[in-house]
Structures are given as structure tokens and as C-alpha cells.
Amino acid sequence: MKPFPKNFLWGAAISSYQTEGNNFASDWWQWEQQPGNIKDGSVSSSACDFWNQYETYLDYAKQAGMNALRISIEWARIQPEQNQWSQQALDHYKKIIGAMKQRGLEPIVTLWHFTLPLWFAKQNGWLNENAQEYFLQYVKRVYETLKNGVRYWITLNEPSVYLFNGFITGSWPPGKKLALHQAVRIRNKLIRIHKAAYHILKNQNTLVSIAANLSWDTGASQYKNINRLLEWLPPRGNDWAMLHATQRECDFIGLNYYFHNTIRANVLHPFASVTSSHKDPSRNSDIGWEIAPQGIYEVSKKLYKTFHKPIMITENGLADAKDEKRAQFIRDHVKNIAQAIEKNIPVIGYLHWSLMDNFEWALGKTPRFGLIEMDYNTMTAHPRQSLWEYGTLIRQYINIAS
Numbered sequence: 450m451k452p453f454p455k456n457f458l459w460g461a462a463i464s465s466y467q468t469e470g471n472n473f474a475s476d477w478w479q480w481e482q483q484p485g486n487i488k489d490g491s492v493s494s495s496a497c498d499f500w501n502q503y504e505t506y507l508d509y510a511k512q513a514g515m516n517a518l519r520i521s522i523e524w525a526r527i528q529p530e531q532n533q534w535s536q537q538a539l540d541h542y543k544k545i546i547g548a549m550k551q552r553g554l555e556p557i558v559t560l561w562h563f564t565l566p567l568w569f570a571k572q573n574g575w576l577n578e579n580a581q582e583y584f585l586q587y588v589k590r591v592y593e594t595l596k597n598g599v600r601y602w603i604t605l606n607e608p609s610v611y612l613f614n615g616f617i618t619g620s621w622p623p624g625k626k627l628a629l630h631q632a633v634r635i636r637n638k639l640i641r642i643h644k645a646a647y648h649i650l651k652n653q654n655t656l657v658s659i660a661a662n663l664s665w666d667t668g669a670s671q672y673k674n675i676n677r678l679l680e681w682l683p684p685r686g687n688d689w690a691m692l693h694a695t696q697r698e699c700d701f702i703g704l705n706y707y708f709h710n711t712i713r714a715n716v717l718h719p720f721a722s723v724t725s726s727h728k729d730p731s732r733n734s735d736i737g738w739e740i741a742p743q744g745i746y747e748v749s750k751k752l753y754k755t756f757h758k759p760i761m762i763t764e765n766g767l768a769d770a771k772d773e774k775r776a777q778f779i780r781d782h783v784k785n786i787a788q789a790i791e792k793n794i795p796v797i798g799y800l801h802w803s804l805m806d807n808f809e810w811a812l813g814k815t816p817r818f819g820l821i822e823m824d825y826n827t828m829t830a831h832p833r834q835s836l837w838e839y840g841t842l843i844r845q846y847i848n849i850a851s
């Protein structure tokens with residue numbers, strides 16, 4: 450078998466709002482306070498206290514043998530009010546990134562992972578006519594402070610998932626239920642914003658992309674056209690259209706892989722065409738998502754065939770509170786990545802979601818995605834067995850790397 454490249458990125462991914470705690474200047478904080486918005490009634494509060502306890506988490510990542518970590522920056526911390534910038538927050542992120550580097554963890558930095566500063570959300574967020582200008586001001590500040598330490602940048606995380614939940618079903622802020630064409634208009638704006646941010650972040654040392662949510666869709670070949678249509682529409686939460694539009698401004702493709710769907714054509718109601726593949730709990734995660742490792746190979750293959758760019762798995766994981774399936778899940782997905790590399794598909798990294806349990810948006814704190822368990826009563830972190838098994842796997846692959 451062709452070995453993994455020596456500089457392959459082995460790591461995990463987290464996001465600021467889901468882990469840092471006390472992000473009171475973000476729109477999600479306000480959203481959480483309204484009864485009914487979070488399924489289990491929990492609030493993020495201190496989350497995993499990553500803001501203060503980051504060294505503990507980074508130590509565990511290092512002990513497991515990781516060499517990379519994807520984090521995100523909370524815009525609301527950097528700019529808590531429209532006319533107020535926090536150098537202190539910027540310096541704190543610089544410290545976190547320095548601490549990662551000291552431990553041999555390559556930072557992959559996301560600039561927007563679903564949350565907005567409240568002042569911006571109150572002015573209609575992305576719908577504001579100055580949205581691009583506001584976002585770029587923030588991007589410039591972050592870039593100026595962190596540019597020497599960061600090679601890999603992600604501008605936007607899963608834009609279509611955000612559009613689906615925030616603007617179609619209304620289950621995330623801003624809680625809108627818009628018509629399809631309006632959601633497509635916002636997507637077009639996000640495309641322009643990514644392109645503009647790309648040019649701020651791009652230099653000879655940096656590699657920039659988005660983190661795209663893409664499912665593995667299967668179905669009979671006569672449904673290909675419906676399949677293709679569904680790929681392009683935000684209601685699927687699939688970022689294919691985003692990638693087609695931004696491919697020139699993506700140095701690699703960030704792939705968040707979670708889902709397998711079967712397409713059964715329903716010509717009258719195309720969105721009813723998509724069904725999750727099966728209901729067998731032994732092959733699902735705690736929240737009913739099918740475990741389908743072959744898909745990470747299939748989607749990577751399709752991505753490479755379409756865009757001819759290196760692929761970084763920027764997220765892949767499952768909710769598994771008892772930690773019964775996680776280690777095998779990782780082994781099976783990595784095996785499929787090995788198969789992709791064997792077929793000369795340049796996958797450059799695998800970042801497991803997530804390093805630790807975190808606030809899972811509208812599902813609250815119930816789903817447990819972490820390699821590290823978070824005890825929310827004592828606010829302490831406890832590595833799960835799967836963290837060490839992932840470490841064993843990393844060492845095996847590193848030992849046979851070219």
C-alpha cells in the first residue's frame with residue numbers, strides 16, 4: 450500500500466463558540482436563552498472552558514501523537530461592539546496558537562464558524578449591505594496579528610448548513626424561513642465574501658479554503674439529474690455549489706464528511722427525494738447519523754475528479770457517548786483515506802471532530818462528539834479510550850510514512 454505522506458496532518462477540529470465558553474457578545478448566546486431553541490434546554494455557558502484551559506487540551510492532543518489542530522476565532526471577541534476592537538482577545542488567540550506550535554500542532558484557523566457578533570446580527574448580519582466590508586475589517590485584524598504563525602486558513606465553515614438551519618428551517622439564528630431564491634442570494638453573497646477574504650489571507654506561505662459539508666449521495670443512475678439539482682440547492686446543506694463558485698479561490702478543499710444519503714427521485718417534491726439510508730441503530734451514531742466510511746473515499750474521489758485540488762478532511766466524527774464505536778469509526782475512515790491516497794488522490798490531512806465534547810448547537814450538550822469527555826459538573830476533561838486508540842493509529846501510519 451502507498452504510504453501516507455510524511456507531512457500528513459493528523460489531528461482534530463474544534464470551534465470557538467462550541468468550546469471556549471462565555472461568548473456573551475455572540476448572537477448564539479442570545480438565541481440559547483430563548484426557551485425551546487435548544488432541544489435539551491442546556492446553554493453553552495462555560496462550554497469546555499477552552500479559553501482558559503487550552504493547555505490541558507493541547508497537552509492531550511500532543512500526548513495522542515497529533516500534529517495538527519483546527520480551531521476557530523470568535524469574531525465577537527475580537528469586535529464585541531461595532532466600534533470596539535479587542536487587542537487582548539487577539540493576543541490571547543496568538544498565545545493559543547503559540548502554545549499549539551510549541552507542542553508541534555499545526556494550526557488550521559477558521560474565521561467564521563456559524564456565530565456572529567450580536568451588534569452585527571442586530572443589523573441583519575449577512576443581509577446587511579455592508580456585511581462584506583465589516584467581515585473583511587475583522588479578517589484583516591486577525592490576519593495582521595496571526596499571519597506569522599498560520600499557514601492554513603478556512604474562511605467559512607459549512608455555509609450551506611448555516612443557510613439551511615438559519616434561513617430555511619429557522620432552527621438556528623437568525624431563525625428565518627425564507628424562500629429558496631432568497632437563500633441562494635445569501636449564498637451568492639457568501640461566495641463573494643470568501644473570494645474577497647481569500648485575497649487578504651493569500652500569500653506565498655498560506656493555503657486558504659472553505660470547510661465544505663458534502664454528503665455521499667447514492668441512488669439509481671436514472672435519478673442523476675435530480676441528484677445534481679439537489680446538490681446545488683442550499684436546502685440540502687451541501688456545499689457543492691459553493692465549491693464550484695469558489696474553486697479558483699480555494700488552494701485545497703476542506704471536506705467535512707458526515708452523511709450518507711440515498712436519493713429516491715420524487716419529481717413533484719424533489720426535497721422529499723433524499724432519505725437517510727437506514728434506521729439500524731447499530732450502524733448509526735447516537736443522533737441517528739449513519740456510519741458510512743466508504744463515503745469519505747467516494748466524496749474525496751469525486752472532489753479530486755472535479756476540482757483537481759488537494760483535499761483536507763477538516764471534520765469527520767460521530768456522537769458516541771459510550772465511546773463504543775469511535776475508535777473503529779476512525780480506523781474505518783482512515784482506511785478509506787488510505788485507499789484514496791493509494792489511488793493518487795492527494796488527501797493531506799484528517800481532523801477528527803471533535804477533540805472534546807462540545808456544545809452541539811440546537812441539540813445542546815447531549816450529543817458527545819469528543820475524543821475527550823467533558824464533565825460539565827466539575828468542568829474537567831477526561832480522555833476517552835478512543836483518543837489513545839487514535840494515537841496508536843497515528844503512530845502506525847507515521848511509522849510507515851514515506
Ligand code: IFM
Nearest residue numbers: 464467607705764802809
Ligand atoms: O458540531 C458541528 C460543527 O460545528 C460543524 N460540523 C458538524 C459538527 C457536528 O454536527
